[in-house]
Amino acid sequence: MTKEDKKVRIQEEDFSVEIEIKELLATSKLIGGVVTFLGTARDFSEGKNVETIEFEEYKGMALKALKKLQIEMLSRFDIIEARIIHRVTSVKPGEQIVLIVVGAEHRKEAFTACQWCIDTLKETVPIWKKELTPDGESWVTSHP
């Protein structure tokens, strides 16, 4: 895996927030602030207890869309570096799902870029989640 490939990934295995931040910081000493968004699995959704969340992706297109998102974020905002990692597997409540790490000279642009990234990811990246509850399973169709 090249350095560029490591910055945007879709994977089954868990990731380390600390390692991702450390590797992002290693890319530039100009970075003065790092903002992260960590999405995790909830155990309660739409009035039901959630036991497991399963993810499905459109393999190929999902990674392409994620890479496009990272490139667009770097050109749209005054930030220095960004990483996006999304897990596509079966997760239990409390487990990590998605991580966005943004490094910028100043905090304001890093916060704005990170918020834009997670909002846009939910609209443009072909990944779906299915919640398994004691009453059965259902695909999640909204992205609040």
Place this chain on the structure above:
Amino acid sequence: MKINVLFFGMLADKAGNKKVSIEIDKPNATVADVISIVREKIKTLPEGNFLLAVNEEQAEPSTSISDKDEVAIMPPFSGG
């Protein structure tokens, strides 16, 4: 020409399949033509404006298609 059609998430469950192949013999065929053939073939496919892609790029009903293209019919994304 032959087109591979992919379904994801809830749509794959409704279609009872993740992938179907269809034949289309119409000049200047579009994604909309693919959808109407698929609807004829799979009656369980729900109505709705779904997200579309051709060869892994987002597409519209008016997007042109060619032989061996891969057309994806997708429910709203829910990653993150």
